[in-house]
Amino acid sequence: MKKILxxxxxxxxxxxxxxxxxxxxxxxxxxxxxxxxxxxxxGFVYVGAKDDYGYNQAHAEGAAAVKAMEGVxxxxxxxxxxxxxxxxxxxxxINFDGAALLFPTSFGYYDPYVKExxxxxxxxxxxxxxxxxxxxxxxxxxSYFGYIGMGQYLNxxxxxxxxxxxxIGFVAAKxxxxxxxxxxxxxxxxxxxxxxxxxxxxxxxxxxxxxxxxEATNALADQGADVITCHVDGPKVVVETAAARGCYVCGYxxxxxxLAPEKYLTGAEWNWPSVYTDFVKKALxxxxxxxxxxxxxxxxxxKMSPLGPSVTEAAAKQFEAVKxxxxxxxxxxxxxPLKDNKGNVVATAGQAFPETDIALESMDYLVEGVIGSTN
Amino acid sequence: xxxxxxxxxxxxxxxxxxxxxxxxxxxxxxxxxxALIAGAAxxxxxxxxxxxxxxxxxxxxWRAAFSSAFSWKNTLSHVSPxxxxxxxxxIPARLGLMVIxxxxxxxxxxxxxxxxxxxxxxxxxxxxFAAMVVAAFVVGGVWIGTVGALRVKRGVNETISxxxxxxxxxxxxxxxxxxxxxxxxxLNKPATMPIPDALRVTDLPFLSTHWGVPVGIVICIACYxxxxxxxxxxxxxxxGDNIRAAQxxxxxxxxxxxxxxxxxxxxxxxxxxxxVSAIYGNANDSLISGVGNTGILVAFLARHNPLAxxxxxxxxxxxxxxxxxxxRRMDLxxxxxxxxxxxxFILVLLSETLYGRSDSLIRKILxxxxxx
Numbered sequence: 001m002k003k004i005l006x007x008x009x010x011x012x013x014x015x016x017x018x019x020x021x022x023x024x025x026x027x028x029x030x031x032x033x034x035x036x037x038x039x040x041x042x043g044f045v046y047v048g049a050k051d052d053y054g055y056n057q058a059h060a061e062g063a064a065a066v067k068a069m070e071g072v073x074x075x076x077x078x079x080x081x082x083x084x085x086x087x088x089x090x091x092x093x094i095n096f097d098g099a100a101l102l103f104p105t106s107f108g109y110y111d112p113y114v115k116e117x118x119x120x121x122x123x124x125x126x127x128x129x130x131x132x133x134x135x136x137x138x139x140x141x142x143s144y145f146g147y148i149g150m151g152q153y154l155n156x157x158x159x160x161x162x163x164x165x166x167x168i169g170f171v172a173a174k175x176x177x178x179x180x181x182x183x184x185x186x187x188x189x190x191x192x193x194x195x196x197x198x199x200x201x202x203x204x205x206x207x208x209x210x211x212x213x214x215e216a217t218n219a220l221a222d223q224g225a226d227v228i229t230c231h232v233d234g235p236k237v238v239v240e241t242a243a244a245r246g247c248y249v250c251g252y253x254x255x256x257x258x259l260a261p262e263k264y265l266t267g268a269e270w271n272w273p274s275v276y277t278d279f280v281k282k283a284l285x286x287x288x289x290x291x292x293x294x295x296x297x298x299x300x301x302x303k304m305s306p307l308g309p310s311v312t313e314a315a316a317k318q319f320e321a322v323k324x325x326x327x328x329x330x331x332x333x334x335x336x337p338l339k340d341n342k343g344n345v346v347a348t349a350g351q352a353f354p355e356t357d358i359a360l361e362s363m364d365y366l367v368e369g370v371i372g373s374t375n
Numbered sequence: 376x377x378x379x380x381x382x383x384x385x386x387x388x389x390x391x392x393x394x395x396x397x398x399x400x401x402x403x404x405x406x407x408x409x410a411l412i413a414g415a416a417x418x419x420x421x422x423x424x425x426x427x428x429x430x431x432x433x434x435x436x437w438r439a440a441f442s443s444a445f446s447w448k449n450t451l452s453h454v455s456p457x458x459x460x461x462x463x464x465x466i467p468a469r470l471g472l473m474v475i476x477x478x479x480x481x482x483x484x485x486x487x488x489x490x491x492x493x494x495x496x497x498x499x500x501x502x503x504f505a506a507m508v509v510a511a512f513v514v515g516g517v518w519i520g521t522v523g524a525l526r527v528k529r530g531v532n533e534t535i536s537x538x539x540x541x542x543x544x545x546x547x548x549x550x551x552x553x554x555x556x557x558x559x560x561x562l563n564k565p566a567t568m569p570i571p572d573a574l575r576v577t578d579l580p581f582l583s584t585h586w587g588v589p590v591g592i593v594i595c596i597a598c599y600x601x602x603x604x605x606x607x608x609x610x611x612x613x614x615g616d617n618i619r620a621a622q623x624x625x626x627x628x629x630x631x632x633x634x635x636x637x638x639x640x641x642x643x644x645x646x647x648x649x650x651v652s653a654i655y656g657n658a659n660d661s662l663i664s665g666v667g668n669t670g671i672l673v674a675f676l677a678r679h680n681p682l683a684x685x686x687x688x689x690x691x692x693x694x695x696x697x698x699x700x701x702x703r704r705m706d707l708x709x710x711x712x713x714x715x716x717x718x719x720f721i722l723v724l725l726s727e728t729l730y731g732r733s734d735s736l737i738r739k740i741l742x743x744x745x746x747x
Contacts, residue, residue: 077699079709082564083661084654089699090450095445095702096438108564112656130563175553176563205549206660362562375553 040100040284043093045086047106048208050322052234053209054253057268059105059129061254062272066280075099082108087117094124101283103276104131107178114141125289127279130178132361133291144275144293145178146301147355149185150326151268151334152229154304155250156189157322158265159227160197161315162248163190169225169247170201171216172222173209173232175374179362182268183233184367185248185333188254190227191369193318200225201372207233214241221243221245227265239264248310255305266319274300296355298327330354341372393741398734406733407676407683410726414719421714427705439700440693448583453666453692455587455653456481458595459646460670461688465679466639467533470632471615474522476537477607477643478667479544482658484515484644486548489567489658496571503574507648512556515644516637518544523636527629533636545663552658566659576653587649591688594642598681611635637698643667669695672716675723691716697705 008049042063050060056078067074077096080089086109093099102124104114110131118126118138131143140291159168168190172179187199200223202216213230217238219230228242229250236259242249243260251257251267275295295301307316325331332354336347346365347353353360366372419429440450452747463477488511522540525531556567576586602608614621614631621628646666651658673691677683698712705711 075703076703077709080699081664083664084452085664088452088696091445092439092449092699093703095443099701111564174565176565178490178563311691364562 002358039073040280041073041075041093041098042066042280042283043090043097043099043102044076045080045089045093045102045104045106045109046075046076047082047108048079048233050076050078052208053236053256053259054232054234054240056105056233058253058270059103059320061271062270063103065273067278069277069280069284071284072280073097073242080106082106082113084113086113086182089116090117090126091121094121098289099124101125101280103127103129103279107131107176110143125283127289137291139291142289142291143295144279144295146270146275147294148268148270148298148302149181149333149360150296150331150355151302151304152182152231152250152252153185153189153268154319154323154326155229155252155268156186156191157193157319158307158311158315159186159229159248160190160251161312161318162194162196162265162310163227165224165226166194166197167225168197168199168221169217169220169223169228170199170370170372171199171213171220171230171232171238172203173207174205175203177361179231180363180366180374181360182252183370183372184363184365187230187367188333189322189367192322197369199370201366201370201374204232210234210237213237217241218245221247251305257305261308262310263309264305264308265309265315269303269305271300271303294356296322296326298329326355332357334360334367339368341368341370343368380590393734393738397472398737402730402733403678403680405737406726406729407678407723409729410722411676411719413726414715417722418555418715418718421718424486425707427707431705432701434700435704436694436697439697444583446693446696450689450693450695451582451584451588452654453695454688455585455591455649456646456664456666457670457673457688457692458588458591458684459642459649460667461673461677461684462595462598462670462681463639463643463646463667464671464674465677465681465684466598466602466642467519467523467636467675468679469608470611470635471528471618472523472632472636473534474519474537474639475534475671476522476541476544476667477519477639477670478663479537479541479666479715480515480518480640480643481647481650482548482662483518483544483647484511484641485647485651485662486556487511487514487660488565488648489570489642489655492570492574492652493568493657494576500573503571507570507574507652508645511644511648512641513644515647516641518642519643520633520637522640523631523633526636527632541667548658548663549660552660556658558657561657561659564659566655567655569657570652574652575656576649585649585653587646587653590649591646592685594645595681595685597644602681607631611716669716672720672723675720 044063046056048056050056063076065072066072077089086104087330090102107130110128114126114128118141124139124142128143130145133143157361164361170183170186172183183201200220204212204216213232227248230238230252235252235256239249239256239259243263248263248265249260250265254269255267257264273365279289334347335352337349338347340346420427422432440446460477467474488507491510492507495506522533522537525536526533545670552567553565557565558568578585610626611631650662673684673687677687694712698709700708701711702709
């Protein structure tokens, strides 16, 4: 009886507890000296859940790659709204965790939140995904993005081969340039196979509305679309619903083939691990990071899911050929003569907008053959 | 057992009686505090089932919400809309109405302020501000006033109608922001035209929080006087306590209901005004933040007393502010704070049954020393 009572105060456990206590109290100083020794705390901010089979998961996979690097501490926060919340989160990461490099990963974080916060913390680097950094914006802020429209073009090429009804479908979140570019690229990819193909688009109104996404997918299937893709934050619902309705699916953001092994054709994926480790390597070495960074298939910013088992040989052949063409650089999905679906000319004969053209980042039209409206 | 019987015997019966108003005051303070502590205890149990330390949780909440200038800035940024959202629940509650759709008035009021503000760039700032405030107040007031009118004219349950109207408000808001009021330059995040700099509410001198917080506090105090110290407030409370009696007394019940729900909605709209003018600079879907729902919790915890709303909003604002740090340090999902708030809310609702019944307990505690 006595022994049990005494044992909690044995020398060993006493040392353990005291040691832990000392470690906790000394942590702020430890962190500071560690920072000085070349350690870096990197903060990732996500707008949704980091296991959403989509946009946020793609970034979280990048964060996981950074976590594995030497001398780096990664902190993450998910479900941070595109509001004053993100300012609070970023400042909290800087003040409480000592973050020196931040990746706020949602489109809507940039203006005004990153732009307002960056000048207050001159020695912190704000790398924002999707924004359009321009001359005059804070110099410690930067934006990066990938030409994922090309991935949707390749999705479209495969879809063009696989569709029997000549109708393909697109479930989209909001009619904003990056989404419109994906829709247009998907249809133009399909039309490069068969110019008769049309693409029905349904906008759900927001990035993550699973119920509406399921309804939209069902509506597309009801109207005869037999290959469906999407641009929403978490494509899980679209992929599963489409496959359940017997449609083929092209993925987006990450590889969703496990959700529909038979019906999954291919997918346009982000390749953030390579991008993020690059940024962090530069930060660790003290090298400057460009304020405006873009890249596509060639630069390793995006990649394609492996072709699924149902993809025909002809489709695979053209897919590989177009992919090789894109890898060479300068490939344009939007090229003249091309009209939008209201009859206005968007590109005259001979005019082309390669993936790098900044004009594409303010796209406000749907091309001819897309059934749907931007407002 | 023996202790109690000894005590009772020694006191030769029961502890002395207290005036009922003293009991009521003690209850009004002690029971919500008890509910808060019990809610925290319940949540601690939940944390332990998840294998997390409650101690660490509360330490982090303290650290993130109240420990430094930055923490306070973070907390106060949540407080301004919370005050207004809570008033939107508390004021109708004094008339016996459960209005839970303040969110709708906040976002539509904010939209009205943003649209008016964007078109008032050329007139003196004073008139511009006045126009924005009036627009926000009127739109919010009409929105919740309609809930009151439906109640008295058509007998529609105000809880249901206000909740459903909040969804309608969201739909209207999104539609308008993405179509007629959309700034063509807002590509990736649809928003209304920017409010000119002259019409942006600024930060307080020396503090990094905007004027919405002190104005909200002043409005809470004003509402307290309106409800507790004026005849019209008295009429409202009579209506809330017993609507039949109020009618028999000849009180203008329907005008009171529509007027006070309108006031509640107008204040929520004002909350929307501060959000767009001080923080966002335009109306966009960030305005739909769910603060209207947290406001319900604040109002209940404050027992619909406008003065009590002030400290409770600070506390709840602090909880919301600590969500991020808790998520990062304890590896808990962001919904953790919602679970915490939910635990408190359940205990607050349960503790409602204690009012008027804790008389003997209070006397026992107060006179525990004397009765020996």
